[in-house]
Amino acid sequence: MSASTFTCPSCGRTSHNPHDVEHSYCGACHRHWRQLNPGVWDDGMGVLHVDIDACLIGNGYEVNEQTRRMLTETWLELVDQGMQIEIVG
Numbered sequence: 001m002s003a004s005t006f007t008c009p010s011c012g013r014t015s016h017n018p019h020d021v022e023h024s025y026c027g028a029c030h031r032h033w034r035q036l037n038p039g040v041w042d043d044g045m046g047v048l049h050v051d052i053d054a055c056l057i058g059n060g061y062e063v064n065e066q067t068r069r070m071l072t073e074t075w076l077e078l079v080d081q082g083m084q085i086e087i088v089g
């Protein structure tokens with residue numbers, strides 16, 4: 001991810017506006033995002049958005065079917081525990 005763009009974890013819109021980039025703001029969703037970990041975003045309303053591929057890459061894992069499934073299952077366990085999580089990728 002380039003430092004000069006912000007891509008919305010919900011709708012996928014990429015902004016080059018420096019204000020949007022600085023505040024992780026999506027003009028399409030009108031939401032401010034907070035990045036918790038690589039590939040993991042909090043939308044400020046209690047829902048986590050997880051980009052599995054970005055999560056793997058950001059944590060130094062190889063992206064393949066096995067690691068993708070492993071991480072997806074880890075997050076799905078948290079969904080089962082009642083956490084509000086939206087998984088993409």
Ligand SMILES: [Zn+2]
Nearest residue numbers: 008011026029
């Ligand atoms: Zn958006």
